[in-house]
Amino acid sequence: MKKMDSEFALTAVPKTHRNGFWKMLVVMLGLTFFSASMWSGGTLGQGLSFMQFMTIVMAGNLILGAYTGSLAYIAAKTGLSTHLLARYAFGEKGSYLSSLLLSFTQIGWFGVGAAMFAVPVHKATGIDTYVLIGIAGILMTATAFFGMKALAIISFIAVPLITVLGGFSVFQAIDMLGGMGELLTYQPKEAIGLAAALTICIGSFISAGTLTPDFTRFARTKRSAVITTLIAFFIGNTLMFIFGAVGSIATGQSDISEVMFIQGLIIPAVIVLGLNIWTTNDNALYASGLGLSNITKLPKNKVVIFNGIIGTLAAMWLYNNFVDWLTILGSALPSIGAIIMADFFILHRGNYAKLEDACFKSVNWVALFAWAAGVAIANLVPGIPPINALIGSAIIHVIGTKIVNQFTEKDVVMKQLEKVGH
Template sequence: MSIQDKEFSLEAVPQSSRKGFWNILAVMLSLSFFSASMWSGGTLGEGLSFTSFILIVLAGNLILGLYTGALAYIAAKTGLSTHLLARYAFGKKGSYITSFLLASTQVCWFGVGLAMFAVPVSVATGINVFVLIGVFGALMTISSIFGLKALAILGFISVPTIALLGTYSMTDAVNSMGGMESLLLYEPAQSMSIALALTICVGSFISAGTLTPDFTRFAKSTKSAVSSSIIAFFLGNSLMFLFGAVGAMAFGIADISEVMLLQGLMIPAIIVLGLNIWTTNDSALYASGLGFANIFKLPKKYIVVFNGILGTIAAMWLYNNFVGFLTLLGSALPSIGAIILADYFLVRRGKYAAYGTMEFKSLNHVAIVAWIAGVALANFVPGIPPLNALIGTIIIYTAGMKLAASKETSAVQLTTKDEVVRDY
């Protein structure tokens, strides 16, 4: 690995390079200020009463907070990214599979997000959409090269800006409904089931949440890593859902950028959408760089540039053709996080050998089977898909590893007895 790689793509982050609570919180908040969460909030707003919406968002973000907080704890304890942590559970070559899935998904989402910003801005301003994609794709790629430092700076700028403009839009929407009393009395024209609502709330971010270790590995302590993750979801993600939902309840439109345009807030709409997608896309490129670095053993910054160019070139194609596939692919990611959690907390009891001294298996077949089973549970079993994947994968992996350990012990005992008999 190049000594110039200051993002520690292929090693644990040393304590000397760790960051304080506020830096990590800014990064995690910018990660949770996610455009899809606003649109998902709008979808919930069209199908739930305001009271039901609040309960669903609190429950969903509790699940997300616990999931990402647990991953953040492991990352801060070990200093390792999601991709390097995967080596303990999946094996060295097994981690290449997970890294490819995680990294490829993030590159695709970068392209989709880029087009999601360029298309409405082009409609509002008349600027050619491909010019906007090229310019903003280049700018997002450049800022992502600088790693966690750039993400923290962008977070300090974008988070309060989005919060202020979103609050203004939400307040205006409430006033247009007749005030808080009308909002509290709001009933949707067509109700949404609790299971579907919780699936939308949790599912909108659990795939990206699987990459939490990529950012929280820089935390100086497990306390700051866990608390910043939980705060980011209860504050950041809840706000995003709230902004989208209230606009949908007032105007019947799930897309907050369209709501802002109706409110006569074209410039704020562009700013909110731009900053929102910029922070998400930078995080996506950063995470994709770490994933492919695990496979190709190249410094992250070179991979980030390549991924940014690829995502920019393919942006409109991804926007028009790939969202459905990405959603399906996203259902494959929570099981990866579940296996990492089960391996660390349940199988190895929080005792990982230092990364530099660890000799990894080539491939852990139990992890692969558990991952496939988790994807199947998410897609084909009734219930709440993200929870099906998380709980089912944890149970299958833990049981599988204990069964494998039992067989190994039995094999060793049989070999020993056979040697004793032959010696006799």
């Protein structure tokens, strides 16, 4: 008898394998306890007053919550990952583009994350950087190999520890500033524009947020999927930004590990940095495995090992050469989520046929055009690039699909009339 794929890389997650509210909350908090959010928080802390900072973070998380919450709803209703959902909008082979983009960026960030852990820890301890990368890569690949159960365990350990240690660092930073009053009246030396600040806040997570369905498809109910996602953003992501910002205001450093080193918290810094990157990298590797499984049809666990090896071996090269390119690639991901949402909620009115019953196009060129247009709009149209991409690609996909369908229907009617005439 063929062994069941416990991660359901190529099928919908059945109701019998769904998880309850608390397990999903821990997993989603682990997803939002994201290293880049702390660094982004540090950048915002250097360029905004604290009240401006909190306003931007709340507004950014509201937008991110709406985006990821919508994707969470779709995933919980269908039981499908981002990559399988993409088949409905992009076509079966058309979905390979989104899977390649998503997988490639996540493997890249896995390698960057391993190096981001190793470099500061090497400075603090003297342990060889490549040894640290190897250890981190092996451990992170191992937990990603075991799937959702391991992700839940790592998150269960990491989330409370990061919260406690990050909170302690914030209290230390407030004391360094001279009290809460000094924090609340802080004014930056060089201000960041509010639109640019909102772009940083949203852009730091929206590409990873596109992968929300990979995790929320395991939610027992749609309500649970949406609520746990929203809580994760308004608590988890907000905390990450605060940890980065307050330390940055007090020390002038945007990197949380550098902040904690200055505070004399070397061991807590290593723990926070390690656990934060571990939860981030585990989710990245897990999602990349699902993406390449969609293309190769190989089991997710085998693909995860391959991806982990590649990411680990290339970690320092990725760290030194690839971050800017990964950021550019990340800007191409929000359009994928927007097209899936528009396709599900507007064109299919909230209902997809079951995966095994669906008849997919090979390639839906309208969706691919909408994706390319969304990327162009993000980079060329003034405003907030991630929001431009979301709105632009969704509108083009809906309008383009309706126009094509009208021409197709007219063509079918004309052919039927020709048959009748003969």
